[in-house]
Amino acid sequence: MRVLLASLLVLACAASVTCARRTPNEGGVLRIAAASDLRFAADDLVQGFTATRPDLRVEVSFGSSGTIHAQIAAGAPYDLFLSADVAYAASLATAGRGHGDPVPYAVGRLALWVPIDATLAIESEGLRALSDPAARRIVYANPQHAPYGRAAVEALASVGLAQAVADRTVMAENVAQAAQFLTTGAADAGFIAVSLARTEPLRRAGRHIVVPASAHAPLMQAALVLSGGNVAGARAFVGFLVGASGRAILSRHGFEIP
Numbered sequence: 594m595r596v597l598l599a600s601l602l603v604l605a606c607a608a609s610v611t612c613a614r615r616t617p618n619e620g621g622v623l624r625i626a627a628a629s630d631l632r633f634a635a636d637d638l639v640q641g642f643t644a645t646r647p648d649l650r651v652e653v654s655f656g657s658s659g660t661i662h663a664q665i666a667a668g669a670p671y672d673l674f675l676s677a678d679v680a681y682a683a684s685l686a687t688a689g690r691g692h693g694d695p696v697p698y699a700v701g702r703l704a705l706w707v708p709i710d711a712t713l714a715i716e717s718e719g720l721r722a723l724s725d726p727a728a729r730r731i732v733y734a735n736p737q738h739a740p741y742g743r744a745a746v747e748a749l750a751s752v753g754l755a756q757a758v759a760d761r762t763v764m765a766e767n768v769a770q771a772a773q774f775l776t777t778g779a780a781d782a783g784f785i786a787v788s789l790a791r792t793e794p795l796r797r798a799g800r801h802i803v804v805p806a807s808a809h810a811p812l813m814q815a816a817l818v819l820s821g822g823n824v825a826g827a828r829a830f831v832g833f834l835v836g837a838s839g840r841a842i843l844s845r846h847g848f849e850i851p
Contacts, residue, residue: 623826624670625653626661628677628814629734629769630701630741630786634846641842642833649826657767659738665690665819672822673830677701678740679815692818692827698834699848701812703744703804704790706775707782715782715802720752723782732763732774732783740812741768745784747809775799787847813851 627635632655639651654671656664662681665674666688675698676682682695705720707713713722723731734742742764749755763780765771772789774780776798790801816834818827833839840850 621648621650623649623651623672623823623830625651625673625675625827625830626665626669626671627653627655627675628658628661628740629655629767630677630788631655631675632769632789633792634788634843634848637842637846638834638839641838642830645833646826646829649829651830655767655769657734657739659740660767663738670822671819672824673827674817674819675814675834676817677812677814679813682815682817685817685819690817690819692820692824695815695817696831696835697813697815697851698831698839699814699843700851701741701814702787702806702847702849703741703748703809703812704785704787704801705782705804706772706785706790706795706799706801708775708778708799709797711781711800713782715800719802720748720754720804720808723749723754723758728758728782729761730763730780730782731758731761732765732771732780734768734771734784735764735766739765739767741771741784741786744804744809744812748784748804751808791847814848 635653643651658676658678658681665671665685674682679695679697685691686695705715707715712727713725715722733745736742736746746755763774765774768786768789771783772785775783787803789795816831818824818831
């Protein structure tokens with residue numbers, strides 16, 4: 594659990610402009626800015642990619658897609674943006690920050706997670722279990738800049754609970770920080786990415802259900818090769834991401850393939 598919490602704390606840091614600041618790129622380095630839901634999948638993706646491209650050193654920074662979008666728009670020198678929302682990648686491409694168009698690579702899924710000993714009957718009642726007063730604090734990522742936060746708000750609205758639980762909600766910076774709140778007891782229930790809920794530490798610590806896809810807009814994720822950076826390396830990574838090996842890794846971590 595300590596390893597998990599350390600990873601989540603790193604993600605909370607990565608959501609800020611200060612933590613994400615980088616020096617200009619050097620040859621042989623591929624700098625990726627990735628949505629927080631990729632934190633654990635990214636380890637396997639990078640390992641698989643570098644096995645085919647040992648000439649590249651891959652550095653990945655994580656944060657909410659909206660925060661990363663703002664960093665790149667302000668000039669952060671990343672080579673590749675892996676967004677949890679295709680709209681953020683498309684916005685940068687329209688503004689001339691992309692080298693080509695966004696490439697859809699996955700569809701994220703939203704999970705409702707509770708601690709293992711919680712009395713909330715999420716398996717039988719689904720999202721309506723959150724009407725139970727035992728869910729005193731419900732956490733999700735800030736919908737202003739986190740796609741999973743927007744999906745959580747939409748999911749709550751789909752069962753008529755958005756207003757009913759408004760005074761019990763806790764905002765996290767991104768889905769990784771939401772998971773941190775849950776595993777440290779700062780929240781009694783919360784919405785996180787399936788890709789995080791399925792990791793072994795979170796599976797041991799709690800229970801989760803996958804929120805029906807019909808309860809919110811699709812979490813279409815897209816990659817954008819950024820102009821002015823390591824374009825060749827970024828294109829190679831996107832090729833791996835949408836290829837058979839990359840898709841197998843994403844599927845294993847709970848993502849759907851578009």
